[in-house]
Amino acid sequence: MSKFKDSGLTQGAPGLNTASLPDIVFMLLFFFMVVTKLRDTELKVTVKTPEASQLTKLENKSLVNFIYIGRPTAKYEQVYGTKPRIQLGDKFADMNEIPLFLEKHRLSVPESQVGQVTSSLRIDGDVTMGIVGDIKTALRKANQLKINYSAKPIQEKN
Amino acid sequence: MLKKKKKHRMSSEINAGSMADIAFLLLIFFLVTTQISEDKGLLVKLPPWSTEPPPDFKANSRNLYSVLVNAQNQLLVRGKPMDIEMLKENTKLFISNPRQESDKSTSPQDAIVSLKNDRGTKYKTYLRVYNELQAAYAELRNEMALKKYAKEFEFLADSQKKEIREAIPLIISEAEPTAFGEEK
Numbered sequence: 459m460s461k462f463k464d465s466g467l468t469q470g471a472p473g474l475n476t477a478s479l480p481d482i483v484f485m486l487l488f489f490f491m492v493v494t495k496l497r498d499t500e501l502k503v504t505v506k507t508p509e510a511s512q513l514t515k516l517e518n519k520s521l522v523n524f525i526y527i528g529r530p531t532a533k534y535e536q537v538y539g540t541k542p543r544i545q546l547g548d549k550f551a552d553m554n555e556i557p558l559f560l561e562k563h564r565l566s567v568p569e570s571q572v573g574q575v576t577s578s579l580r581i582d583g584d585v586t587m588g589i590v591g592d593i594k595t596a597l598r599k600a601n602q603l604k605i606n607y608s609a610k611p612i613q614e615k616n
Numbered sequence: 617m618l619k620k621k622k623k624h625r626m627s628s629e630i631n632a633g634s635m636a637d638i639a640f641l642l643l644i645f646f647l648v649t650t651q652i653s654e655d656k657g658l659l660v661k662l663p664p665w666s667t668e669p670p671p672d673f674k675a676n677s678r679n680l681y682s683v684l685v686n687a688q689n690q691l692l693v694r695g696k697p698m699d700i701e702m703l704k705e706n707t708k709l710f711i712s713n714p715r716q717e718s719d720k721s722t723s724p725q726d727a728i729v730s731l732k733n734d735r736g737t738k739y740k741t742y743l744r745v746y747n748e749l750q751a752a753y754a755e756l757r758n759e760m761a762l763k764k765y766a767k768e769f770e771f772l773a774d775s776q777k778k779e780i781r782e783a784i785p786l787i788i789s790e791a792e793p794t795a796f797g798e799e800k
Contacts, residue, residue: 476636483639487646494650508740510747512754513656522655578657581739586687588735588799590742598665607743608657 499548503528508583510609521575522606523563525556527589528582542585544593553592557600580608658747663789678719679726681710685745687736687797700744707752711784724756724784731790736797746788753786760784 505528516522526545530538534550544551546559564572577597581590597605683703684692691698693706711727713720721727729749733742754769757780761769765776772780 477632480632480635480639483636483643487639487643490643490646490650494646507657508743510658510743512658512747512750514659516655516657519655576659578655583738583740583743585739586735586797586799587733587737587739587742587793588795590739591733591735591793594662595665598662601664603662603664605660605662606657607660607746608655609743609747611656 499524499545501526501545502531502534502548502550503543503545503582504531505580505582506584507580507608507610509612510607511612513609513611514606516576516578516606518571518574521567521571522578523560523575524578524580525559525593526580527585527593528580529585542582542589544589553596556593556596560597560600560602574604575602576604576606577602578606578608658743658750660746679721680728680730681707681721682730682732683745683749685731685733685737685741687734689738689741691745700741700748703745703748704752704755707749708756711752712756727787729788731788733793734797735793735795735799737793749788750786753784756784757781 503526505526527542528545529535529540529542530550538550544553544556546555551559560577564575567575579590579593594605597603682694686692691700691703693703698706707729710720711724711729713722731745731749733745758769760780760783761767761772761776764780765772769777769780
């Protein structure tokens with residue numbers, strides 16, 4: 459009797475089986491790999507897009523170019539000031555660099571799909587319309603007419 | 617002989633205990649280097665650039681719904697101040713004109729929504745106004761789809777969608793912004 463009890467004590471509780479742990483973690487990993495995209499550009503301007511309800515999803519990522527407008531982040535405030543600036547790719551840009559930026563992107567797109575190229579404008583909500591209007595004019599002059607004002611879905615406030 | 621066999625058996629099993637660690641490492645790496653893509657927004661088609669002056673709309677002011685947004689982010693709709701919450705319903709009434717009033721559009725095809733902002737208008741306000749105008753059109757199309765086909769607009773066949781789009785075309789024209797307000 460006592461022998462039996464002893465052996466039970468030394469074995470203790472059975473260890474937690476962690477054999478499926480890698481599978482779970484891999485599943486998580488693949489999930490994140492699918493729903494996220496690689497951070498290819500470092501944002502040098504703060505962009506907090508406004509909320510809207512009439513949202514359209516951007517379908518083909520390779521047909522989209524991104525233009526960011528916002529105030530420089532704290533890191534770049536010393537050099538670039540606090541006025542809203544444009545960011546094309548990974549660097550600050552001027553208005554007159556937009557046509558070249560668009561043309562470079564168009565070259566990377568198959569010729570048959572050039573008409574479907576969309577410009578995604580990621581603009582901070584607190585920026586005034588002056589700079590946005592100038593960009594719209596620049597886009598129209600460069601014949602880039604399909605644009606997408608990036609926005610977040612409306613969060614229900616309780 | 618017996619001992620050797622035992623040894624062989626032991627080495628044939630790979631220790632998978634560190635697999636979880638490796639997977640976690642990869643997971644954390646991806647969490648850090650990626651961002652959840654926020655790729656939604658308001659789709660807008662800009663008019664092509666031309667140096668010609670735009671046509672004068674004054675002649676058919678009945679069909680013109682002018683929305684002005686000033687630098688203080690206030691709305692002036694057809695000459696009267698309006699709250700942004702009212703804009704969508706008001707626009708819908710103007711476009712569809714259910715009671716055939718003489719100061720609203722003759723038909724949805726003739727209705728023109730004109731949007732004008734100031735250089736000092738906040739982008740947030742501008743986008744909200746644009747969103748409300750698009751929402752007004754979207755709701756009208758949806759109502760028509762429900763009435764005609766008893767289905768929501770987004771579930772219609774392409775030909776039916778096209779028909780409704782032609783019946784209620786989205787015409788939002790944007791005028792050159794004024795420059796009274798201060799740009800910040």
